[in-house]
Amino acid sequence: DTAVSQTPKYLVTQMGNDKSIKCEQNLGHDTMYWYKQDSKKFLKIMFSYNNKELIINETVPNRFSPKSPDKAHLNLHINSLELGDSAVYFCASSLGTVSSYNSPLHFGNGTRLTVT
Amino acid sequence: KQEVTQIPAALSVPEGENLVLNCSFTDSAIYNLQWFRQDPGKGLTSLLLIQSSQREQTSGRLNASLDKSSGRSTLYIAASQPGDSATYLCAAFPTGNQFYFGTGTSLTVIP
Numbered sequence: 001d002t003a004v005s006q007t008p009k010y011l012v013t014q015m016g017n018d019k020s021i022k023c024e025q026n027l028g029h030d031t032m033y034w035y036k037q038d039s040k041k042f043l044k045i046m047f048s049y050n051n052k053e054l055i056i057n058e059t060v061p062n063r064f065s066p067k068s069p070d071k072a073h074l075n076l077h078i079n080s081l082e083l084g085d086s087a088v089y090f091c092a093s094s095l096g097t098v099s100s101y102n103s104p105l106h107f108g109n110g111t112r113l114t115v116t
Numbered sequence: 117k118q119e120v121t122q123i124p125a126a127l128s129v130p131e132g133e134n135l136v137l138n139c140s141f142t143d144s145a146i147y148n149l150q151w152f153r154q155d156p157g158k159g160l161t162s163l164l165l166i167q168s169s170q171r172e173q174t175s176g177r178l179n180a181s182l183d184k185s186s187g188r189s190t191l192y193i194a195a196s197q198p199g200d201s202a203t204y205l206c207a208a209f210p211t212g213n214q215f216y217f218g219t220g221t222s223l224t225v226i227p
Contacts, residue, residue: 004159033214040219041154041203041219041220042217042219043160043205043207043217044217045214045215048214056214058214090159090160092160103165104150104162104165105150105152105160105162105207105215106162107152107159107160107161108159109157109158109159110157110158110159
């Protein structure tokens, strides 16, 4: 199936731990994103990569580090997890560079992170 | 900075009704505006994308319009069905490098 897939779907962990979320897209897209959706369902961008290069880095704690080994993958590593990191994290992709963008965003199904 | 607002936050209608969801944005210099649907526990599904040069887009029972000058977009759903129940989000793509999302409208279609 052509899609944006992210794993795991659920992640429950304790404060202070380090965890990773993986994302892969087989749509042939050039740009990938990580979004965070808070408890009020508000979506906010965290990072964006185009062809493995970081192009958007919003005000996100440096405990969050994205890694893009190739343009089909964008993983998110989180160090020293805090209670406030609990949220749903969505990976997304789009065709083309961001500034010439005119094709839809495609989202993964999300990873629900719970920090206890 | 772009701000996107969606009204109403929640809407409940009987099956078969036509309805309109509203989206307003503060920066009219946008490349495009996109409407999404989010089902509980799922990711977002793109419904319609309107480029800045377009006024509207249609897909089946859905019609989205865009008025850049007034900073507004509407999503019209004809003959609503229970399967349309979901949260609908709009996202504006301004002259920058990211989408700004609205807070969504939670739609319930009552059989």
